[in-house]
Amino acid sequence: MSDPTSERKIQHIRIIEEDAETDRRKQYFDTIHLTHRALPELDLADVDPSTTFLGKPLRFPLLISSMTGGTHEVTRQVNRNLAEAAERMGVAMGVGSQRVMFTHPDARASFAVREWAPSALLFANLGAVQFNYGFDLTHAQEAVDVVGADALFLHLNPLQEAIQPEGDTNYGGLAARIQAIAAGLTVPVMLKEVGAGVSRADAEQMLAAGIGYIDVAGSGGLSWSRIENHRRSQHDDDALGLLFQDWGIPTPVALRMLAPYRDRVTLIASGGLRTGVDMVKSMILGASLCGLASPFLRPAMESAERVMEVIERLEREFRTAMFLMGMRTVSDLFGNEDLIIEG
Numbered sequence: 515m516s517d518p519t520s521e522r523k524i525q526h527i528r529i530i531e532e533d534a535e536t537d538r539r540k541q542y543f544d545t546i547h548l549t550h551r552a553l554p555e556l557d558l559a560d561v562d563p564s565t566t567f568l569g570k571p572l573r574f575p576l577l578i579s580s581m582t583g584g585t586h587e588v589t590r591q592v593n594r595n596l597a598e599a600a601e602r603m604g605v606a607m608g609v610g611s612q613r614v615m616f617t618h619p620d621a622r623a624s625f626a627v628r629e630w631a632p633s634a635l636l637f638a639n640l641g642a643v644q645f646n647y648g649f650d651l652t653h654a655q656e657a658v659d660v661v662g663a664d665a666l667f668l669h670l671n672p673l674q675e676a677i678q679p680e681g682d683t684n685y686g687g688l689a690a691r692i693q694a695i696a697a698g699l700t701v702p703v704m705l706k707e708v709g710a711g712v713s714r715a716d717a718e719q720m721l722a723a724g725i726g727y728i729d730v731a732g733s734g735g736l737s738w739s740r741i742e743n744h745r746r747s748q749h750d751d752d753a754l755g756l757l758f759q760d761w762g763i764p765t766p767v768a769l770r771m772l773a774p775y776r777d778r779v780t781l782i783a784s785g786g787l788r789t790g791v792d793m794v795k796s797m798i799l800g801a802s803l804c805g806l807a808s809p810f811l812r813p814a815m816e817s818a819e820r821v822m823e824v825i826e827r828l829e830r831e832f833r834t835a836m837f838l839m840g841m842r843t844v845s846d847l848f849g850n851e852d853l854i855i856e857g
């Protein structure tokens with residue numbers, strides 16, 4: 515059966531593979547310099563990067579961010595490889611938007627990753643804007659149940675929808691609908707962007723809607739505006755998506771902007787994080803969990819082992835940075851901006 519949503523996801527993956535500049539590689543974290551300790555007074559072997567999130571233990575604060583799922587075999591295999599790797603390495607994982615499973619029940623199996631990750635921290639995913647297009651609490655609960663998820667990510671992607679030829683652009687009155695979903699769901703609702711960031715005004719609205727978890731998913735990494743521009747050019751020869759390819763709030767800037775809310779909301783960092791050092795910087799800027807998406811796509815198309823190699827590299831980098839700052843535990847990092855050298 516022809517399935518436009520799954521076709522679109524496959525197109526996205528092809529565009530990301532063929533156009534390296536869809537990853538903007540802005541390296542915004544590189545402008546942040548950390549305090550090196552010549553005398554860390556610590557054995558590297560004693561550095562403990564473990565943490566917990568939603569009561570579940572994590573080997574270190576890594577999230578494989580929401581990517582895919584659908585009726586295509588490749589998306590099912592990607593999710594299985596990611597889930598197996600997350601389980602074996604003790605990190606968190608999100609599935610991609612589950613909207614497709616409501617029109618194509620054969621897509622459900624690709625999201626049923628609890629089978630491959632019985633104890634891992636897992637997140638379901640829907641586009642928040644769908645609650646303005648007929649979705650309600652029953653859809654949200656079903657998305658959570660199919661995954662066996664510990665929480666539901668609702669993604670906010672107004673830029674992507676605005677560039678997408680067939681985009682859903684009615685964002686009017688959405689905060690109230692999100693509030694109703696959050697109040698009725700059996701697990702926490704977490705809001706995320708997809709690469710353009712979350713502002714202070716957004717955080718105010720989210721808090722008022724009863725949301726306790728925000729993934730800033732800022733700019734600097736994967737650009738959905740650029741990706742959709744490729745698809746747009748099939749319909750139109752303008753370059754709206756290129757004009758907006760670097761639009762948004764850089765991830766470290768978004769984390770800093772939301773610092774005043776840290777005591778009321780748990781922050782997740784994602785968008786352009788590429789190393790364990792970027793993760794350490796994110797924790798220092800107040801994040802409790804650090805997400806990477808596009809760096810996992812190619813490895814996940816190969817095997818769980820390739821995904822595990824990326825996770826192992828990130829953990830090595832994370833531990834090394836902690837050691838070089840004389841920080842033994844992750845709680846020593848959290849919000850500890852004294853570790854940043856200004857100037």
Ligand SMILES: Cc1cc2nc3c(=O)[nH]c(=O)nc-3n(C[C@H](O)[C@H](O)[C@H](O)COP(=O)(O)O)c2cc1C
Pocket residue numbers: 526527530579580581582609610611639667668669706707708709731734735736784785786787805806807808809811
């Ligand atoms: C292939 C692919 C598909 C994605 N699909 C979704 C999605 O369905 N839902 C979502 O919330 N984010 C989705 N994202 C966005 C990521 O979760 C993340 O916010 C974004 O890619 C920025 O992180 P990065 O720079 O590390 O890639 C997707 C990313 C990729 C690479």
